[in-house]
Amino acid sequence: QITLKESGPTLVKPTQTLTLTCTFSGFSLSTTGVGVGWIRQPPGKALEWLALIYWNDDKHYSPSLKTRLTIIKDTSKNQVVLIMTNVDPVDTATYYCALAVIAAPVLGAFDIWGQGTMVTISS
Amino acid sequence: EIVLTQSPGTLSLSPGERATLSCRASQSVSSIYLAWYQQKPGQAPRLLIYGASSRATGIPDRFSGSGSGTDFTLTISRLEPEDFAVYYCHQYGSSPRTFGQGTKVEIK
Numbered sequence: 001q002i003t004l005k006e007s008g009p010t011l012v013k014p015t016q017t018l019t020l021t022c023t024f025s026g027f028s029l030s031t032t033g034v035g036v037g038w039i040r041q042p043p044g045k046a047l048e049w050l051a052l053i054y055w056n057d058d059k060h061y062s063p064s065l066k067t068r069l070t071i072i073k074d075t076s077k078n079q080v081v082l083i084m085t086n087v088d089p090v091d092t093a094t095y096y097c098a099l100a101v102i103a104a105p106v107l108g109a110f111d112i113w114g115q116g117t118m119v120t121i122s123s
Numbered sequence: 124e125i126v127l128t129q130s131p132g133t134l135s136l137s138p139g140e141r142a143t144l145s146c147r148a149s150q151s152v153s154s155i156y157l158a159w160y161q162q163k164p165g166q167a168p169r170l171l172i173y174g175a176s177s178r179a180t181g182i183p184d185r186f187s188g189s190g191s192g193t194d195f196t197l198t199i200s201r202l203e204p205e206d207f208a209v210y211y212c213h214q215y216g217s218s219p220r221t222f223g224q225g226t227k228v229e230i231k
Contacts (some may be wrong), residue, residue, distance in 0.1 A: 037220075039222075046211065046222055046223070046224045046225050047160075047162075047168065047211055047213075047222040047225075048222065049219060049220040049221065049222065052220070060218050060219070060220075061219075062219050063124065063219055096167055096168075100215070105173070105174065105177060106170075106173045106174075106179075107155055107156065107173070107174065107215075108156065108215045109158040109170055109173040109174075109179075109213070109215055110158070110160075110168070110170060110213070110215075111170055111173075111179070112170075113167040113168055113169070114167065115167055116167050
């Protein structure tokens with residue numbers, strides 16, 4: 001069974017750095033074709049893709065947030081970490097991690113999602 | 124960046140009715156890289172359709188996807204009470220990946 005679970009602080013002050021961890025089981029990020037992405041959703045708003053890391057350490061970022069984001073993987077711990085610097089109240093959202101396998105049949109769709117973690121940016 | 128525009132914003136229908144949701148892309152999307160997700164309040168999105176028309180594991184056959192190029196459609200043939208939710212389209216063929224703004228299917 002594949003599961004993903006996000007963890008991190010629920011409240012962060014503006015200008016600080018937010019660090020979120022996705023801990024997963026049921027697959028390995030050292031397997032060819034496997035990737036883990038981060039997506040966020042401000043309250044009452046749409047989904048926004050943030051970043052994605054693949055088994056070969058290939059990384060992709062949202063252009064609008066690229067200068068503030070870093071995604072890293074720890075294969076031995078089955079974790080993917082997202083670091084967001086200089087946070088602002090507009091970054092208040094539920095943050096999800098999700099599995100993306102670029103092999104057939106889904107070819108990279110976000111197949112399995114974590115439950116999400118709500119992060120509030122406020123002083 | 125490929126912008127996905129979903130319409131309508133809200134669809135008010137009764138159980139048993141047919142729902143037709145649209146997703147239009149600002150530039151051509153390879154159909155093998157177009158997905159639809161369902162999201163219920165307080166829950167994570169769930170993959171319904173990938174490759175524009177393939178149902179994900181466990182998705183009932185009342186859900187179907189179609190389209191190509193810049194126009195894609197999600198159809199729910201007969202709405203069940205559990206289908207009232209928000210639906211998002213998503214393209215994952217070019218970076219950056221993008222989502223539509225969502226269509227809410229509500230009970231009339």
